[in-house]
Amino acid sequence: MPTPRNRLRRSPKLREDEFYCVACRRRCKSKKEDMCVISLTNGRHALYGYCKPCDCDTYKFLKDKDVSRLTKKYGKC
Ligand SMILES: [Zn+2]
Numbered sequence: 339m340p341t342p343r344n345r346l347r348r349s350p351k352l353r354e355d356e357f358y359c360v361a362c363r364r365r366c367k368s369k370k371e372d373m374c375v376i377s378l379t380n381g382r383h384a385l386y387g388y389c390k391p392c393d394c395d396t397y398k399f400l401k402d403k404d405v406s407r408l409t410k411k412y413g414k415c
Pocket of ligand 1: 392
């Protein structure tokens with residue numbers, strides 16, 4: 339059973355090439371050729387995407403198990 343508090347904050351599942359853009363405050367799709375994996379200073383990884391409608395950068399954190407697969411697919415930043 340999922341914990342009840344998770345139901346309050348509804349976060350729709352993003353597809354791999356979808357990002358939540360903080361600038362236009364909605365999900366946006368990034369082109370594959372604009373996407374890449376970036377290493378963060380805290381040892382985590384994020385997927386970088388580009389939001390074309392508002393011309394801004396967008397990121398999302400990656401699960402450790404997805405890092406190597408997505409790095410192969412999109413390359414490193
Ligand atoms: Zn945007």
